[in-house]
Amino acid sequence: MARILHVINIPFVIPYFLGNQISFFISKGHSVFIACSPHEKLLVYQEKWKFNSLGVQIRRNISPIDDFFAVLKIRKYIIDNKIDTVIGHTPKGAFVGLIAGYLTPIKKRIYFRHGLMYETSSGLKRFILIAIERFTSYIATEVICVSSSVLSKSISANLSKKDKLSILNMGTCNGVDSISQFNKALLDKSVKSKLKTQLKIGSDNVVVGFIGRLAKDKGINELIQAWNEIILHNPKMLLLLVGPLDERDAIEEEAYFQIISCPQIRYIGQIENPEDYYALMDIFILPSYREGFPTVVLEASAMELPVITTKMTGCIDSILENETGIFTEINKVSIVHAVMKYVDNPTLRQKHGQRGRQFIEENFAQMKIWQEIERIVS
Numbered sequence: 001m002a003r004i005l006h007v008i009n010i011p012f013v014i015p016y017f018l019g020n021q022i023s024f025f026i027s028k029g030h031s032v033f034i035a036c037s038p039h040e041k042l043l044v045y046q047e048k049w050k051f052n053s054l055g056v057q058i059r060r061n062i063s064p065i066d067d068f069f070a071v072l073k074i075r076k077y078i079i080d081n082k083i084d085t086v087i088g089h090t091p092k093g094a095f096v097g098l099i100a101g102y103l104t105p106i107k108k109r110i111y112f113r114h115g116l117m118y119e120t121s122s123g124l125k126r127f128i129l130i131a132i133e134r135f136t137s138y139i140a141t142e143v144i145c146v147s148s149s150v151l152s153k154s155i156s157a158n159l160s161k162k163d164k165l166s167i168l169n170m171g172t173c174n175g176v177d178s179i180s181q182f183n184k185a186l187l188d189k190s191v192k193s194k195l196k197t198q199l200k201i202g203s204d205n206v207v208v209g210f211i212g213r214l215a216k217d218k219g220i221n222e223l224i225q226a227w228n229e230i231i232l233h234n235p236k237m238l239l240l241l242v243g244p245l246d247e248r249d250a251i252e253e254e255a256y257f258q259i260i261s262c263p264q265i266r267y268i269g270q271i272e273n274p275e276d277y278y279a280l281m282d283i284f285i286l287p288s289y290r291e292g293f294p295t296v297v298l299e300a301s302a303m304e305l306p307v308i309t310t311k312m313t314g315c316i317d318s319i320l321e322n323e324t325g326i327f328t329e330i331n332k333v334s335i336v337h338a339v340m341k342y343v344d345n346p347t348l349r350q351k352h353g354q355r356g357r358q359f360i361e362e363n364f365a366q367m368k369i370w371q372e373i374e375r376i377v378s
Contacts, residue, residue, distance in 0.1 A: 001029040002377045005083045007074065007097025008034060009058040009090055011041040012270075016295055017089050017112070017173055022049040024370045030377075033081060035074050035097065052081070060092055060248065062128065067096055074100035085377045089173075090114050091129065094136050102139045108377065111140040112173050113150055115292030116157075116313060120217050133159045140164065142376065147171040147293035147317040168372045171293045171317055175366035178357065182275050182302035192279050199266045201280060205238045206343050209281030209305075211274055211296045214259075215246035219287030219310070219330050224255040226335035231264045234343065242277050244270045278303040282349060283342045286315065287330050294318050298364055301325075301356030306349045308338045324356035 004025065008014060014034065022032050031052070036042050038055035046053045056073045059066050074097060078086065085108040086101035088094025094111045101109040118129035137143050137160035145151035145167050154160050176182060201207060214220050220241075227239050241259060245251075259267050271277065274296075278284070284300035284307050291314030297307050298318060307325030309315040319325035328338040342349050 001031070002085050003031045003033070003081065003083050004085045004087060004377055005033040005035060005074075005078060005081075005097070005101075007058070007086065007088045007093045007100075008036045009060055009093045011036050011039045011045060013089070014042075014045045017114075019049075019174060020177065020366070021174055021370050021373070022051050024367075025374065026050060028374065030374075033077075033083065035077065058092060058096055070096045071100045071103070075103050078104050078106065084108065085110065087112060087377075088136070088140075091117055091132055091136065094140070095132055098136055098139050107141065109139060109141045110376065111136055111143045113143055113145045113154065113292065114173065115146070115290060116150060116153060117290075119290040119313060130157070130159070137161070137164065142166065144168060144173070144376075145171075145292075146173050147291075147314045149313045149316050150292055153313060166376075168369050170363045172295065172298065172364055172369060173293075174295075175369035176295065176298045176302050176360055176364045177366055178302040178360050178364070182278070182299045182360075184279065184304055187275065187279050191276055195276060195280060199240070199268075199280070201238060201266070205236055206234075206283070207238045207240050207281045208283045208285055208339055209240040209242065209277065209300075210285055211242040211277065211299075212286065212294075213243050213246040213249075214241060214251055215249040216251055217249050217289045218246075219289060220251045221255045222330050222332060222335060223285065223287050224251075224258050225332040226339070227262070227265070228258065229332060229336050230339060231262075234340075235264065237264055237343070239265045240268070240277065240280060241265065242268045242271060242274065274299060275303065278305060281305055283308065283339065285309070285328075285335075285339070287328060287335055288312060288315055289330060291315050291318075297325075298360055301353075302360040304353035304357045306342055306352035307356065308335075308342070320355070320359055324352050324359050326352075 033052045035054040037058050054077045056070050087110045088097035089112045098109045118126045143160045143164045151167050284305040286309045293314045307319050311327050328334045
C-alpha cells in the first residue's frame with residue numbers, strides 16, 4: 001500500500017483538491033499525509049478526514065529563506081514517515097514538495113498542474129513563473145494536467161516533456177460529487193427558504209451567481225461594470241457573490257464599493273456549504289481570465305444551472321457550448337449580452353441546466369477519477 005504525501009500551500013483548497021478522496025484512499029489501505037501552511041482549518045479538515053498532517057509555512061510568493069526551510073522540513077517528514085509518493089499541488093506546493101522529494105530516494109514525484117499562473121503575469125514575474133513550471137516539471141516523474149487546455153499549453157510552451165504529461169479522464173483533479181452533495185433532489189427546502197429570506201431574494205428575482213475568490217483574474221471588475229448596465233433596465237435582477245476577497249489580486253476600489261453598496265448585489269464571504277447557495281441561483285457566471293479546470297462550473301452544472309464562462313484556459317473545457325452553457329468575452333457588452341440571453345429565455349436556462357447535469361454525471365464522477373489516481377500512485 002502507498003504512503004502518499006500531498007503538499008499544498010493553503011488549507012482552503014483541501015476540500016476541493018482532495019476532500020472525500022482522502023477517505024477513499026484510506027479505505028483502500030493507503031496512508032495519506034498532507035503538508036500545508038499552519039491554520040486552524042488544517043486541524044478541522046484533519047479531524048474530518050483522518051489524515052496525518054505537517055504544518056509547514058509555504059508562502060504563495062517566492063520567499064527563498066522560508067522556501068529553504070520548508071524543503072528541509074518536508075524532506076525530514078518524508079524520511080521519518082517512509083513516504084513513497086509525493087504529490088505537489090499548485091506551482092508553489094509542488095515546487096517545495098517535489099524538491100524535498102527529489103532529495104530523498106523516493107521514485108514517485110507527481111505534479112498536479114492546476115493552472116498556469118504566468119498567463120496573467122508579465123515581465124520578470126512571468127519569466128520566473130515559467131522557469132518554476134519548467135523546473136518543477138523536470139524534477140517530477142509525472143505531470144498531471146487538470147484540463148485539456150492546460151495540457152495543450154504545457155506542450156506548446158515547452159513546460160514539460162510530452163512523455164511526462166497526462167490528464168485524468170476529461171480533466172479535474174478530484175471530480176464532482178453529483179450524487180450526495182451537488183444534487184438538487186437532496187437539498188433541504190427549508191434551508192433554501194431560510195436563505196432566501198435572509199438575503200431578501202423574492203420569487204420575482206432572477207439571480208445570477210458567482211462562487212470563488214473575488215479577484216481581478218476572475219473577471220470581477222468587468223462583471224460589476226456589466227451589472228451596473230443590467231440593473232438599469234432590469235432592477236429585479238440580483239447578483240449573488242460568494243467567496244473571499246483576494247488581497248493579492250485585488251479588484252478595483254470602484255468595483256468593491258459597488259459590491260457593498262448596490263441594492264441588487266448580495267455579497268457573502270467564504271462558506272462551507274456551496275450547494276445551498278447554488279440552489280439560490282438561476283444562472284451561474286465565471287468570467288475568468290485563467291483557470292486550471294474551474295470546479296465551480298462543474299458544481300454549478302451538477303446543480304442544473306446554465307453556465308456563462310470564457311474561452312480562456314480551463315474554462316473552455318468546462319462547458320459544452322450552447323448545450324450546457326455559453327461563452328462570453330471579458331468585457332461589459334459581451335457579459336450583458338450573455339446574461340440577458342438567459343434572462344429572456346427561461347426554457348433555454350432549464351434545457352442547458354439539465355444537459356449540464358448529464359454532462360457531469362457522464363464525465364466527472366469522483367470514483368472514476370479516484371481510481372485513476374490510485375492506479376498512478378500504486
